[in-house]
Amino acid sequence: MSFEGKTVIVTGAARGIGQAIAKKFAEEGADLALVDLNTDWLEETVGIVKGLGRRAEVYAADVSKSEDVTAAVTKINEDFGQIDSLINNAGITRDGLMVRMSDEDWDAVININLRGVFLFSREVAKIMMKQRHGTMVNIASVIGLMGNAGQINYGASKGGVINITKTVAKELASRNIRANAVAPGFIQTAMTEKLSEKVTEAMLNVIPLKKFGQPEDVADVVCFLAGDASRYVSGQVISVCGGMVTH
Amino acid sequence: MSLEDKVKAIICDKLDVKIEQVVPEASFIEDLGADSLDTVELVMEFEEEFGAEIPETDQDKLGTVGGVISYLKEKGFGA
Numbered sequence: 001m002s003f004e005g006k007t008v009i010v011t012g013a014a015r016g017i018g019q020a021i022a023k024k025f026a027e028e029g030a031d032l033a034l035v036d037l038n039t040d041w042l043e044e045t046v047g048i049v050k051g052l053g054r055r056a057e058v059y060a061a062d063v064s065k066s067e068d069v070t071a072a073v074t075k076i077n078e079d080f081g082q083i084d085s086l087i088n089n090a091g092i093t094r095d096g097l098m099v100r101m102s103d104e105d106w107d108a109v110i111n112i113n114l115r116g117v118f119l120f121s122r123e124v125a126k127i128m129m130k131q132r133h134g135t136m137v138n139i140a141s142v143i144g145l146m147g148n149a150g151q152i153n154y155g156a157s158k159g160g161v162i163n164i165t166k167t168v169a170k171e172l173a174s175r176n177i178r179a180n181a182v183a184p185g186f187i188q189t190a191m192t193e194k195l196s197e198k199v200t201e202a203m204l205n206v207i208p209l210k211k212f213g214q215p216e217d218v219a220d221v222v223c224f225l226a227g228d229a230s231r232y233v234s235g236q237v238i239s240v241c242g243g244m245v246t247h
Numbered sequence: 248m249s250l251e252d253k254v255k256a257i258i259c260d261k262l263d264v265k266i267e268q269v270v271p272e273a274s275f276i277e278d279l280g281a282d283s284l285d286t287v288e289l290v291m292e293f294e295e296e297f298g299a300e301i302p303e304t305d306q307d308k309l310g311t312v313g314g315v316i317s318y319l320k321e322k323g324f325g326a
Contacts (some may be wrong), residue, residue: 129288174284 002227004029007208008082009073011063011120012090016189017078020215021087022056023029023048024223033076035082035090063090070166073123077214078212085226088117088161089139093119093191098152101121106153113157114145117164121179125168129175135226136179138165139218142245158176158183162237167234178234180225185241208243250297250324254316257292271313273325289315297324 004012008025012018013034022032026049034042036050039058049056057079061068075088077083094105117138128134143151144158161181168179186192186203192212195203218240224230225238239245248256253270260281275281275289290301290309297319301309308318 126291129284171284174282 001029002229003084003223006084007033007036007076007082008085008087008151008226009033009076009083009120010089010115011035011061013045013083014038016191017184017187017215017218018087018089019045019048020219021089021222024216025053025226026054027058028223028227029054030084030113031080032128033059033080035059035063035072035078036063044185046099049144051053051140053093059073062112064111066119067190069116069123069151073120075197083124083127084134086128086134086136086223087139087226087234088120088136090116090241091139091141091157093151095150095154095155097150101152109153110157113154114160114164117161121164121168124173125177128177129172132176132241134177136165136168136177138162138179138181138186138221139222140181140183140225142166142183142185142239142241145237145239145245146247166235166238173234178225178230180230180235182218182225183237183239183241183245184215185219185239185244187218188238189215206244207241211242213242223238250319251316253296254319255312256294257296258289258312261289261292268313271311272314273312274310275312276310293319299324 003025008030010018010022013022014036019149022034024044026032031054034045034056037059038043042058046056046058054221059075061072063069092109094109096105121136138161140161141158143155144162147155165179165181221238221240252265255266258269259266262281262285264279275286292303310314
């Protein structure tokens with residue numbers, strides 16, 4: 001139970017990878033501060049965490065809004081008294097080819113995926129600096145490493161998240177704070193459910209392990225990077241992609 | 248405790264220096280061994296202690312002990 005007595009914030013915890021991450025930390029003994037746009041959406045995840053005997057509190061916040069993030073982090077620190085790990089997982093897609101992409105679709109994805117990570121990291125960092133300890137794990141994507149036709153906004157935002165991770169790692173290391181990123185490949189969640197059979201088949205052809213990943217596959221690596229086992233690891237990106245991307 | 252005393256106490260505590268070193272001309276980085284994160288943390292401490300909001304643009308006034316004290320006095324914080 002490597003996270004006994006620890007408090008972990010997970011953004012975008014309502015479903016998919018975020019939910020699996022919350023579950024993994026709860027299994028390891030952590031208490032969870034769950035963030036999503038709407039607290040109703042978090043009901044299932046709350047049930048899972050409490051079912052494992054851990055504390056779960058919910059916070060509604062649009063991660064792209066400064067006031068929302070500041071308010072949520074302040075309340076979380078008040079409610080729990082400490083913040084040991086921040087998992088920046090909230091993210092969306094609004095796919096489309098560049099030449100057809102609207103300003104709004106570009107902005108929406110950059111705001112949630114990139115700005116959200118900046119805002120949450122900044123506010124939580126202030127608290128972690130005082131604590132003189134903390135870990136941050138940012139959920140990027142292999143798309144942030146490779147690019148992908150139809151995902152210029154998503155790719156740009158995730159590429160940005162990877163870079164944020166490196167800068168944060170360097171800025172805060174002296175305060176015993178580590179920051180790392182996980183780059184999931186094709187993981188079976190609502191985000192990838194929408195893909196056609198043709199696309200799915202094409203993907204399996206480029207994945208050496210010949211299967212999609214499960215949210216738990218990502219959660220296990222996130223947990224490793226947030227905990228003591230990775231104490232000498234910072235500023236890194238670990239791809240969880242079945243061998244698809246090698247960097 | 249006067250504003251000066253509060254400021255000096257915070258500096259001694261945060262930078263782990265002796266009160267004798269905390270003279271008005273002392274620069275945090277040059278004389279008191281602070282790095283950039285230390286100066287950021289100091290500003291955050293002053294903000295908390297005095298209920299102030301110190302914008303990034305005023306940072307250049309806060310390079311020395313004396314600078315901080317005059318700045319806070321000017322803004323009307325503390326007696």
